[in-house]
Amino acid sequence: MKNKVATVAVDNTYFSFDTDYSYAVPDFLEKIEPGCRVLVPFGRGNNERYGIVLSVTDGDTSTLKEISKIIDKPLSDEMIQLALWLKTRCFCTTYDCLKQMLPRRYGSLKIKSRKMVRIKDGIEPDSTLTKKQADVFDLLSDITAAEVNEVCEFCSVGISVLKALEKKGLVEFFDKQIFRNPYAKKSVTDRSKIVLSDEQKKAYETNKSLLGSGRFGLLFGVTGSGKTQVYLKLIDDVIALGKDVIVLVPEISLTPQVLDIFHARYGDLTAVIHSGLSLGERNDEYQRIKEGKAKIVIGTRSAVFAPVNNLGLIVMDEEQEQAYKSERTPRYNAKDVAKFRVRYNNAFLLMASATPSVESYSNALKGNYVLTEIKDRYGNANLPNVITVDMKDEMHSGNKTPISSVLREKLRETLDDGKQAILLINRRGYNTFIACNECGHIVMCPNCSISLTYHSHSNRLVCHYCGYSKKLDNICPVCHSDAVRYSGYGTQRIEEEIASLFTNARILRMDADTTTAKFSHQRLLDAFKNKEYDILIGTQMVAKGLDFDDVSLVGVVNADNSLYDESYTAGERSFDLITQVVGRAGRRNDTGCAVIQTVNPQNEVLSFASKQDYEGFFNNEIEMRRLMIYPPFCDIFCVGFSGENENTVAMCAKRFFEQIVKLNKESFADVKIVILGPTPAKISKINNTFRYRLAIKCKNNSKIRQMITLTLKDIHKDKILSKVNIGVSLNPPDIS
Numbered sequence: 001m002k003n004k005v006a007t008v009a010v011d012n013t014y015f016s017f018d019t020d021y022s023y024a025v026p027d028f029l030e031k032i033e034p035g036c037r038v039l040v041p042f043g044r045g046n047n048e049r050y051g052i053v054l055s056v057t058d059g060d061t062s063t064l065k066e067i068s069k070i071i072d073k074p075l076s077d078e079m080i081q082l083a084l085w086l087k088t089r090c091f092c093t094t095y096d097c098l099k100q101m102l103p104r105r106y107g108s109l110k111i112k113s114r115k116m117v118r119i120k121d122g123i124e125p126d127s128t129l130t131k132k133q134a135d136v137f138d139l140l141s142d143i144t145a146a147e148v149n150e151v152c153e154f155c156s157v158g159i160s161v162l163k164a165l166e167k168k169g170l171v172e173f174f175d176k177q178i179f180r181n182p183y184a185k186k187s188v189t190d191r192s193k194i195v196l197s198d199e200q201k202k203a204y205e206t207n208k209s210l211l212g213s214g215r216f217g218l219l220f221g222v223t224g225s226g227k228t229q230v231y232l233k234l235i236d237d238v239i240a241l242g243k244d245v246i247v248l249v250p251e252i253s254l255t256p257q258v259l260d261i262f263h264a265r266y267g268d269l270t271a272v273i274h275s276g277l278s279l280g281e282r283n284d285e286y287q288r289i290k291e292g293k294a295k296i297v298i299g300t301r302s303a304v305f306a307p308v309n310n311l312g313l314i315v316m317d318e319e320q321e322q323a324y325k326s327e328r329t330p331r332y333n334a335k336d337v338a339k340f341r342v343r344y345n346n347a348f349l350l351m352a353s354a355t356p357s358v359e360s361y362s363n364a365l366k367g368n369y370v371l372t373e374i375k376d377r378y379g380n381a382n383l384p385n386v387i388t389v390d391m392k393d394e395m396h397s398g399n400k401t402p403i404s405s406v407l408r409e410k411l412r413e414t415l416d417d418g419k420q421a422i423l424l425i426n427r428r429g430y431n432t433f434i435a436c437n438e439c440g441h442i443v444m445c446p447n448c449s450i451s452l453t454y455h456s457h458s459n460r461l462v463c464h465y466c467g468y469s470k471k472l473d474n475i476c477p478v479c480h481s482d483a484v485r486y487s488g489y490g491t492q493r494i495e496e497e498i499a500s501l502f503t504n505a506r507i508l509r510m511d512a513d514t515t516t517a518k519f520s521h522q523r524l525l526d527a528f529k530n531k532e533y534d535i536l537i538g539t540q541m542v543a544k545g546l547d548f549d550d551v552s553l554v555g556v557v558n559a560d561n562s563l564y565d566e567s568y569t570a571g572e573r574s575f576d577l578i579t580q581v582v583g584r585a586g587r588r589n590d591t592g593c594a595v596i597q598t599v600n601p602q603n604e605v606l607s608f609a610s611k612q613d614y615e616g617f618f619n620n621e622i623e624m625r626r627l628m629i630y631p632p633f634c635d636i637f638c639v640g641f642s643g644e645n646e647n648t649v650a651m652c653a654k655r656f657f658e659q660i661v662k663l664n665k666e667s668f669a670d671v672k673i674v675i676l677g678p679t680p681a682k683i684s685k686i687n688n689t690f691r692y693r694l695a696i697k698c699k700n701n702s703k704i705r706q707m708i709t710l711t712l713k714d715i716h717k718d719k720i721l722s723k724v725n726i727g728v729s730l731n732p733p734d735i736s
Helices: 077-090 094-099 131-143 148-155 159-167 198-208 227-240 252-269 279-290 301-305 334-345 358-365 391-396 405-416 491-501 520-529 570-582 604-610 614-628 646-665 702-716
Strands: 002-010 021-024 037-042 047-060 069-072 113-119 145-147 171-177 215-221 244-248 270-273 296-299 311-317 348-353 370-374 385-390 420-424 433-436 453-455 460-462 469-471 484-487 507-510 535-538 551-556 593-598 635-643 674-686 689-698 725-730
Touching: 002 037, 002 094, 021 037, 021 047, 047 077, 047 094, 077 094, 077 334, 077 702, 113 131, 113 148, 131 145, 131 148, 131 159, 131 171, 145 148, 148 159, 159 171, 198 215, 198 227, 198 370, 215 227, 215 334, 215 358, 227 244, 227 252, 227 311, 227 348, 244 301, 244 334, 252 270, 252 296, 252 520, 270 279, 296 301, 301 334, 311 334, 334 348, 358 370, 358 614, 385 391, 385 405, 385 604, 405 420, 405 491, 405 551, 405 593, 420 570, 491 507, 491 535, 507 520, 551 570, 570 593, 570 604, 570 614, 593 604, 604 614, 635 646, 635 674, 635 702, 646 674, 646 689, 646 702, 689 702, 702 725
Parallel strands: 215 348, 215 370, 244 296, 244 311, 270 296, 311 348, 385 593, 420 535, 420 551, 507 535, 551 593
Antiparallel strands: 002 021, 002 047, 037 047, 037 069, 113 145, 113 171, 433 484, 453 460, 460 469, 635 689, 635 725, 674 689
16 A cells, blocks of 8 residues: 655664664654655554654554554654764764754753734724724734734733634734743844954955855964954855854853853853753743744754754854763764864865864865965054973972962962953862872772862762762771872962962852853853953863953963873873963054973973974874874774673673774775774763773775674674663764
8 A cells, every 4th residue: 555654863863773763653743744744653562652753654554553643743854864974974863863963851941031012914893892902903903913812911901802803803912922032131242343464365266266165164273363253254245144143162161251251242042051041041042043043053062953044154163172072972073073064065165273173274284175364463452471390490499389480470460450350270179189099099980980070079989970979088998097188279279379378369160060050151251251250260161262362371280181191182182271271462553472390391281382382283183193193083983882781891892802803804994994992981980870981093985884793783683782781972182
């Protein structure tokens, strides 16, 4: 029997069985089409599950179950194609990918609305109306529609008058959705003409010529060079063409200052998507975008899926940031998704950074991206003077504190001049680990293979991975000695040190402990911008994207924190962090100063960062990557295994290794791979879950992805090994 057959991606299915499912379309569901959300019977018990229609064709429906109900149509054809493309690269179900394109708990939240009233179409005045009814009818004739309470108040009538008009068939009630917008009070205050320098103008003209091309560009400009002005002018052009824009920022801490700029220039045309919004606010922003009420979407990684109707431009600010890569299923890279959407819509992707990723800059040099550069700071601003301090010399001279004499003096000068300072210490807490001088035991988290961090404000030891905490008792849990030593330092310790050195200084600390409340990032940054504080101490959230007029000094308290990580990207991340935070100083007419504290001042990465010499760093780093065969000279799939039983996790990792090797010897003998591992992960246990790792060096193509898919499906067939969670990430920052 020929009828309509719908292919449906069904929620809560297993990757090993994910083929998507065929359902018969009953006659009463004539309007069904790809992108519709439906309810379908699933499994032997025919329990109803959510699904999303992928395609509708003619076919034999005699053996198929029927779709129960159409709920709505939240997804466009573009999003369906994107999900199918993403599925093949992220080793998950189609529905897992589709869920990324909907706000969390989409459709399950109550829509906030107002009760409205209006005259029905084609209705003429009725001579039988009472005076009160006529007053209401005349008002609605003038204003078309109004809120019920407002009509009653303006005409001094009760709701019964309106209901009487409804009974006569003259008016109708309806609900008008109220969009919960936390930024609704923001208004347009700055539509001034953007004035560009010669360098900016050249970059703007080149990138403008690429609008509508489906191509990618890299805007490489030193800190403070005015990259934002360039892409604001491009956005003006795109909006003038009636098209939509997505602006991506890597972290929620960067959104406040970006939003201030966009709200001042575009007002309600701006929508925001990030995790700091409530579920209701996120749903309403999603709806505003979908209905075309917002033309510019600003947000973190997930905003790349925003349901814009006519995409013209995607801007990816701080494109080098690893936060653009998702660590949850599906493990996508927002940059790859942005490229897909740009190609699909013949739009343009502009990636911007003062410290581009090694892969992106390499792509630009090869001509895969169109490279534009701004080498000078905007206006009269100069790059800051940089002083590198050897902390070994400080210790030899008797200074046992984490603040060098040089930084102390520069802070004093800054405060005396009425200026502000930013201090970076990329560790939160007070002390980063606690050890026993008697037996050498380091106090560890009982749930994770990581040391506990001391937090002075609560006088507790805290695990930054699982959240475990215990009260500080100064007793070694192994030998019960009280000879406990506190080592390392974080933001709380630096805050205390600075407060003791400068008793009159107003100090603000920004880290994960002080930014948990809603809009806390914006509140704290606004306070610093308004000069309510003199010194801002923080983790990497204060290092980039921030622009303050009066910051003349930046201090990097411990530049060695990330230099000696085991990851192949350690040098790149250190250079990026230090270069970016140094660039916060002296962004106006005065030349700023930066102090970098280190125990290894001869380190090449620190030397390049202190000179703001990206090209020198890149040339050095790319040669190391070539010799070691790391991206961009190969791709790396990192396969992570985790579970409650360590033996089972180890067995699963070994089975994966053996199966990949077997496939490589047999049906995929032409695929060149190098396998590293399997081994326990660098942090081998988190929250009582054991973790193993395996890395595959290869060339990312359909064959290697097919090998991994077949191996995953083979493991999922084993009842014991199927209990192990397996995640596959492409080119993650850390493969250890």
